[in-house]
């Protein structure tokens with residue numbers, strides 16, 4: 714399990730930098746939540762945000778939270794101001810070799826996703842990267858007071874790309890694996906490819922196999938309570954359900970109960986298996 718502590722810079726009475734109708738605290742929260750959402754698509758990852766809303770938090774409260782949670786990595790997200798343009802990131806001047814390695818990878822991956830000017834990988838004596846006990850980074854994602862940087866930060870798609878760049882960096886740095894997509898479940902059982910329904914056996918009934926000439930060959934007797942996936946139906950032998958591998962159960966009222974999944978579930982299954 715890898716624990717990522719994501720810190721959306723500023724918040725509450727501290728708006729951070731402002732400019733061009735934007736407030737830093739809102740942008741850092743949007744980026745951080747996007748980072749969390751994308752990270753949740755990876756295996757063995759835990760994500761904690763220093764704030765979920767527009768809360769006022771001191772810097773010490775933030776690093777205390779990361780330290781007591783025993784995060785493996787701290788990422789503090791900021792937007793720059795002061796008359797420049799582009800993105801840069803910071804680690805502490807005496808940061809560990811791991812922190813240096815992670816900065817190299819994260820910086821490179823953000824650069825691939827955004828077309829901000831690259832101001833470089835930097836070092837500084839900032840509270841967030843000094844007082845956190847784990848490797849950490851502080852990113853400055855564009856200048857809020859620069860017209861073209863601000864225009865980019867106003868686009869939701871650009872915010873998502875900034876987040877994706879951060880995540881791609883974390884994925885490479887920590888060798889994260891994407892979660893396997895899972896087939897949809899229907900009452901606790903996987904819906905199989907091309908399944909259209911299921912049969913519950915109510916009374917003992919024969920299971921048939923059809924031979925090359927569509928003649929029935931007895932297989933065995935099915936017992937009450939058993940459930941079989943259904944892949945089709947046809948009118949042969951007064952109506953039979955296809956339960957897979959050319960095995961068939963005859964439709965006899967009172968002996969079986971046939972049920973179908975919801976259309977929404979079938980749609981999900983189609984999407985999964987296509």
Ligand SMILES: [Zn+2]
Pocket residue numbers: 722723729730737791792
């Ligand atoms: Zn800031």
